[in-house]
Amino acid sequence: MSIDSPPSRAPDRSTAHVIADDAEALAVATELAGEFAAGAAKRDAQRRLPRQELDRLSASGLLGVTVPREHGGADVRARTVAEVFRLLAAADPNIAQIPQSHIVYVNVLRRQGSPAQQEFFFGEVLAGRRFGNAQSEAGTKHVQDYRTRLIREGDGFVLRGVKHYSTGALFADWIPVLARQEDETLHVAYVPRDAPGLTVVDDWAGMGQRTTASGTVRLEDVRVPAGHVVPHHLTFTGPQLHGALAQLLHTAIDVGIAAGALTEAVEFVRTKARPWFESGRETAAEDPLVIQRVGELTIKVRAAEALLAAAGEAVDAARDHLTAESAGTASIAVATAKAYADPVAVELGSAVFELGGTRSSLEGLNLNRHWRNARTHTLHDPARWKVQHIGRYVLNGQLPPRHGLL
Numbered sequence: 001m002s003i004d005s006p007p008s009r010a011p012d013r014s015t016a017h018v019i020a021d022d023a024e025a026l027a028v029a030t031e032l033a034g035e036f037a038a039g040a041a042k043r044d045a046q047r048r049l050p051r052q053e054l055d056r057l058s059a060s061g062l063l064g065v066t067v068p069r070e071h072g073g074a075d076v077r078a079r080t081v082a083e084v085f086r087l088l089a090a091a092d093p094n095i096a097q098i099p100q101s102h103i104v105y106v107n108v109l110r111r112q113g114s115p116a117q118q119e120f121f122f123g124e125v126l127a128g129r130r131f132g133n134a135q136s137e138a139g140t141k142h143v144q145d146y147r148t149r150l151i152r153e154g155d156g157f158v159l160r161g162v163k164h165y166s167t168g169a170l171f172a173d174w175i176p177v178l179a180r181q182e183d184e185t186l187h188v189a190y191v192p193r194d195a196p197g198l199t200v201v202d203d204w205a206g207m208g209q210r211t212t213a214s215g216t217v218r219l220e221d222v223r224v225p226a227g228h229v230v231p232h233h234l235t236f237t238g239p240q241l242h243g244a245l246a247q248l249l250h251t252a253i254d255v256g257i258a259a260g261a262l263t264e265a266v267e268f269v270r271t272k273a274r275p276w277f278e279s280g281r282e283t284a285a286e287d288p289l290v291i292q293r294v295g296e297l298t299i300k301v302r303a304a305e306a307l308l309a310a311a312g313e314a315v316d317a318a319r320d321h322l323t324a325e326s327a328g329t330a331s332i333a334v335a336t337a338k339a340y341a342d343p344v345a346v347e348l349g350s351a352v353f354e355l356g357g358t359r360s361s362l363e364g365l366n367l368n369r370h371w372r373n374a375r376t377h378t379l380h381d382p383a384r385w386k387v388q389h390i391g392r393y394v395l396n397g398q399l400p401p402r403h404g405l406l
Contacts, residue, residue, distance in 0.1 A: 016128030017061035018072065022080040025065045029084040032060060037091035037260075041366045047210050049202075050095050054171050058128040063099055066106050071122040078245060078319065079312030082252040086308065089256025090263070093373045094211040096256060098168045100249045101133030105176040107245055108188055112230045121190065124174065132172025132193070134163040134217040144403065148219065150179040150187050150229065157224045159189055159197075163217040169193075169200045170213040177219065178232070186233040189224045197222040208369070208376030236402040239327040243404040244315050244334045250380050251311065251338040254345040255304045257377065261348040261370035262301050266294060268356045268367070290355060297351055300344045307337035328399035331406045335386035342383045345374035381405050 019025050036053055043050060057063065062084060067073025081103060089096035102125075109121050125131070137147055148161025159177055169175050175198065177189045191198055201216040235242050273284035281287050314333035318326035349371030353360050360367050389406060392398040400406045 016059050018126055019061040019065050019074045021074050022076045025076050025080055025084055028060050028062055029087045033087045033091035036095050040092035043211050044369045045366045049211050049213055053095055063102055064126045066103055067122045067125055072126055078315035082248050082308055082312040085249050085252035086256040089253040090260040093253050093257045094209055096253050097212050101168050102131040104246045105131045111235050129173040132169035132175040134166050134169055134175050134177040136165040138164040146180055148179040150181050156226050159219040159222040159224055161219050165214050166217045167212050167214040169217050170202055188230045188232045190228045195222050206376050208372035239322050239324045241315055241318055241327055243406045244330045247334045247338055248311055248315055251308055251341050254341040254378055255308050257374045258301050258304055258345040258348040261352055262297055265352040265355045268360055273356050304341040304344050307340055311337040331400045332390055332393050335390055339383040339386045342378040349374040
């Protein structure tokens with residue numbers, strides 16, 4: 001089947017609002033973050049999957065803000081997208097992580113989709129349809145050792161394989177599947193969530209990011225029309241921002257986790273914590289050593305936010321004038337932000353207890369979710385390799401590799 005012959009759509013959902021510009025995107029994200037924060041601790045404690053919240057997110061139009069203007073979207077700046085994800089992550093990093101791949105695979109279509117593919121799938125996105133993720137695989141030699149196969153059959157293809165860490169797939173209308181053809185070239189197949197032979201298993205059992213449902217996708221002779229397949233390998237034959245954008249969003253989630261932990265720690269100190277008796281103060285908020293530590297942590301969070309904003313601006317500048325040098329500069333800016341933000345998020349998740357004292361460790365408060373979420377999410381794409389690329393770039397002018405994870 002050709003994409004020019006429209007396929008059956010994913011399950012119906014009410015048409016989403018279409019956001020007009022960057023300012024509206026930020027205003028909507030701020031409003032939704034306030035709503036999502038209220039139930040974040042309970043959702044985590046009970047592992048209640050955020051289906052209603054994701055439907056609210058879809059209806060708001062935020063998932064369509066990167067659709068190009070010529071296709072009816074707001075085409076907001078990368079810095080704006082990063083701030084949207086930071087705001088959502090500060091409220092509930094699970095909800096922020098679920099659509100991370102959605103934005104990435106919208107970008108794949110922007111880069112390599114045919115005009116007909118763009119027209120169809122961008123229309124789906126603007127209508128509120130969600131893209132999931134069937135990318136990573138377990139038990140392979142390394143993270144880019146993909147065993148899933150896209151086998152040509154007739155005028156289309158068949159998918160066979162098993163995917164893990166499939167964040168967003170359980171909640172998706174379309175699941176982009178990363179697979180190799182017979183010649184080992186990498187492609188993305190956009191598959192309806194209810195396609196015969198495709199099974200999504202809710203078996204995610206990580207200690208953090210509990211409600212992302214980042215489980216398993218099984219692909220057993222799943223038929224895919226040729227018009228749903230995009231040649232992803234071509235993305236890396238020239239200057240590209242695929243990796244920089246993906247990593248920018250991961251960084252925004254980490255920065256949001258840090259900010260959310262700081263907010264909750266400060267509130268706990270103000271309302272529940274006791275001063276140390278040697279301080280001679282009436283409240284914990286007046287304890288000079290607590291004040292000192294809050295100041296130190298605030299500086300780190302603000303620095304992470306500033307580096308995130310600078311990274312977003314670098315991606316925007318490269319998108320406006322894409323060259324090997326501008327793409328490399330953007331990747332290094334994002335790598336710098338992530339290498340700094342990752343340990344800050346983990347530290348803030350622990351500092352909640354340092355500032356709150358023994359009472360803050362009570363299981364019923366579920367304050368440990370900040371550390372669990374930070375420690376789990378920061379395992380994406382190790383910061384130590386980003387530091388290597390930063391050093392090579394600064395010392396020797398060596399541009400970072402084009403492998404999509406930088």
